Amino acid sequence: MILLGHNTLLSDYPNIASEIKEDFLTGDFKNPGWENEFGYPVEEFLDDCFAGIYHEKMREYITSITQEYFNCHYQLDSKQKEEAVIFVSTEIYGYFSISQDITYGERNKIQEFVKDNFERNIKDKNISFDDGYLVGKLINVLDDPKKTEEIISILSKALTNKEFSSFFGGYEFIEVFQAMRPALMKLYAEKDFEDYYDWFEKPFN
Numbered sequence: 424m425i426l427l428g429h430n431t432l433l434s435d436y437p438n439i440a441s442e443i444k445e446d447f448l449t450g451d452f453k454n455p456g457w458e459n460e461f462g463y464p465v466e467e468f469l470d471d472c473f474a475g476i477y478h479e480k481m482r483e484y485i486t487s488i489t490q491e492y493f494n495c496h497y498q499l500d501s502k503q504k505e506e507a508v509i510f511v512s513t514e515i516y517g518y519f520s521i522s523q524d525i526t527y528g529e530r531n532k533i534q535e536f537v538k539d540n541f542e543r544n545i546k547d548k549n550i551s552f553d554d555g556y557l558v559g560k561l562i563n564v565l566d567d568p569k570k571t572e573e574i575i576s577i578l579s580k581a582l583t584n585k586e587f588s589s590f591f592g593g594y595e596f597i598e599v600f601q602a603m604r605p606a607l608m609k610l611y612a613e614k615d616f617e618d619y620y621d622w623f624e625k626p627f628n
Contacts (some may be wrong), residue, residue: 429477429527431527432480432527432528435480436480439473439476440464440475440540442476443472443473443476443567443568449627475550477527478520480527481516481519481525481527482613483516484510484527484533485512485519486508486516486531486563486612487523488530488533488534488537489511489512489515489533489537490512491537492537493508493537493541494509494512496538497541503550505608506550506608507541507545509542509608509611509612510540510545510552511537511540511544511545512543512551512612513611513612513615514534514540514544515533515537515540516615517615517616518536520615520617536572547578551563551597552611555616555619556616556619556622556623557623558607558610558611558614558619561574561603561604561607562604562607562608562611565600565603565604565607566601566602566604568594568597569603571597571600571601572587572588572589572597572598575587575596575600588621597624
């Protein structure tokens with residue numbers, strides 16, 4: 424890992440080698456193919472295991488720098504800041520996942536990405552999360568009471584053959600649906616398009 428240039432990561436997380444060893448010895452998916460004839464882990468196992476850890480640490484690193492940059496450079500209320508940090512850090516992590524053009528420790532480079540993303544996608548605009556999959560779509564819809572009412576009515580019609588309207592009340596019901604939004608945003612921050620593909624598009628039969 425040091426030879427591959429991960430000195431900064433290993434300095435911040437010195438227990439990574441122990442994590443890989445633990446996974447090798449006790450992992451849920453342990454199989455003989457992980458070992459060579461001497462009982463040591465094969466290179467493919469080490470690469471795959473480290474890749475999973477590296478992506479997890481990179482997500483945390485990008486999110487931390489994004490949060491720090493917003494705290495220092497932008498005056499936003501708590502809701503705006505939370506949403507902006509999730510949106511921007513997810514965009515940067517998505518770019519990293521595809522391009523591998525960012526490495527752990529490149530703080531200035533990530534800060535430039537944060538600044539550019541804010542200027543292009545957030546400044547003087549309402550944040551719109553990627554709605555190619557249901558998670559982002561619901562985050563956008565549930566931020567608007569009227570759109571939330573419409574989606575409730577569609578769901579009610581599909582399940583009970585009865586439409587829903589707030590004309591005579593029912594605002595509490597709308598608020599219950601909107602209460603899902605923070606959990607959906609947490610999910611959006613923790614997952615990526617590979618996860619969404621597995622959930623919504625990958626054939627299962």
